[in-house]
Amino acid sequence: MHTICPSTTPVAAPAHAASHRWKVLAVGVAANATFSAAANGMPTTAIWLRSGYHLSNTQLGVALGAMGLGVALSELPWGIATDRWGDRPVLLTGLLGTMLALLALLLWITPASGTVPPLWALAAGLAAVGVLGGSVNGASGRAVMRWFGAGERGFAMSIRQTAVPLGGGLGALVLPSLASRYGFMPVFGALACACALSAFFTWRWMHEPDFSAEAATGPHNASTGVSAIKPPPPLQNRKVWRMVAAIGLLCVPQFAILSYATVFLHDHGHLGLAAITAVMVALQAGAMVMRIWSGRHTDRRANRPAWLRGSAWVALASFVLLGIAASGHAPGWVLMTAVVVAGIAVSAWHGVAYTELATEAGGANAGTALGMANTAVYVGLFLTPIAIPHLLAASSWPVVWWLAGLVALAARPLFPKP
Numbered sequence: 001m002h003t004i005c006p007s008t009t010p011v012a013a014p015a016h017a018a019s020h021r022w023k024v025l026a027v028g029v030a031a032n033a034t035f036s037a038a039a040n041g042m043p044t045t046a047i048w049l050r051s052g053y054h055l056s057n058t059q060l061g062v063a064l065g066a067m068g069l070g071v072a073l074s075e076l077p078w079g080i081a082t083d084r085w086g087d088r089p090v091l092l093t094g095l096l097g098t099m100l101a102l103l104a105l106l107l108w109i110t111p112a113s114g115t116v117p118p119l120w121a122l123a124a125g126l127a128a129v130g131v132l133g134g135s136v137n138g139a140s141g142r143a144v145m146r147w148f149g150a151g152e153r154g155f156a157m158s159i160r161q162t163a164v165p166l167g168g169g170l171g172a173l174v175l176p177s178l179a180s181r182y183g184f185m186p187v188f189g190a191l192a193c194a195c196a197l198s199a200f201f202t203w204r205w206m207h208e209p210d211f212s213a214e215a216a217t218g219p220h221n222a223s224t225g226v227s228a229i230k231p232p233p234p235l236q237n238r239k240v241w242r243m244v245a246a247i248g249l250l251c252v253p254q255f256a257i258l259s260y261a262t263v264f265l266h267d268h269g270h271l272g273l274a275a276i277t278a279v280m281v282a283l284q285a286g287a288m289v290m291r292i293w294s295g296r297h298t299d300r301r302a303n304r305p306a307w308l309r310g311s312a313w314v315a316l317a318s319f320v321l322l323g324i325a326a327s328g329h330a331p332g333w334v335l336m337t338a339v340v341v342a343g344i345a346v347s348a349w350h351g352v353a354y355t356e357l358a359t360e361a362g363g364a365n366a367g368t369a370l371g372m373a374n375t376a377v378y379v380g381l382f383l384t385p386i387a388i389p390h391l392l393a394a395s396s397w398p399v400v401w402w403l404a405g406l407v408a409l410a411a412r413p414l415f416p417k418p
Helices: 017-039 042-052 057-085 087-108 119-133 135-147 153-161 163-182 185-205 238-267 273-301 304-327 332-345 350-361 363-394 397-410
Strands: none
Touching: 017 057, 017 087, 017 119, 017 135, 017 153, 017 163, 017 185, 042 057, 042 163, 042 238, 042 273, 057 087, 057 119, 057 135, 057 238, 057 363, 087 119, 087 135, 087 185, 119 135, 135 153, 135 350, 135 363, 153 163, 153 273, 153 350, 163 185, 163 273, 238 273, 238 304, 238 332, 238 350, 238 363, 238 397, 273 304, 273 332, 273 350, 304 332, 304 350, 304 397, 350 363, 363 397
């Protein structure tokens, strides 16, 4: 049963809070971008991962999905830990642990001197990166909810969510070149260095606010003392579970693009490294712009549920077009454009969805709710790369893209009604 919270007078924010909250947001962006460079950047090396580790397409799917499995297993525990102990210790533990896991991959699980590590070792190493790196998702999201007021959270959360395409774009820009020219030791080394740098900024700037969550940005954004209904805990909240399922489903076509667009453009479109890299960077850059715009747009119009439902239709339409382009003998620039459009369309909604989810759960439980959502997201990251080779063997690229669009449409009724 819902309970009524007593009316309280908000505590004024300290003078430094208005500026420091942007440092907290910057830490969240850095931490998420670092992990995204691994989670979304590694799939852009799929061609060289396949050849360097002597993998079949099915084995490649297992390797690419392993990191997603690791995140899926750890997201909820990380979220609960964040709500209990705070963002700073969770982020520091996760980033430093991820750095060590990447160094282990560099030292012991890279092809060298004619020796190729077995698939199980590669998958285990990438899964460990996922288990430890999953800490960044719930922790930095909870910090945004505590430091920013209700009228800015969509914008702030969308900026934080741009870290995913930012990191993925940087990974797409750097990692394929490193993998193709020098192998995977510098790939894992570059990612480990990025984790160390993000851990330093977390240690320097990530602190809990010393005022109430409702007054996180000062009196102009604080609660006016009106009684509010306290939502049930996230694990007992049906609305939270519906949104978690919707977010998980809508991420499936996104992971289909991120995991296999490079293989599609190489095998089906016969495009080279420069063209493929340009596509993946353009996709991530477009996703960043759209995430920031959508956060600002929905803050101003207070229309997050309607925006999320519309996003499912847009994703379906873009994947239908991609499937049509793949079904004929379209020139390379058409395939490139279709991949970029579909990737942006299925990536623009993240910040809006996470803000709506955290708002429904309440600031004190945001870490748990975001952990639930990210568990669903990374279950998709685990299953999608494994499923696509089987779908491709039984059908064709157009069928793969059309089915991905239908999965996006299935998310629509699970988002809250306007």
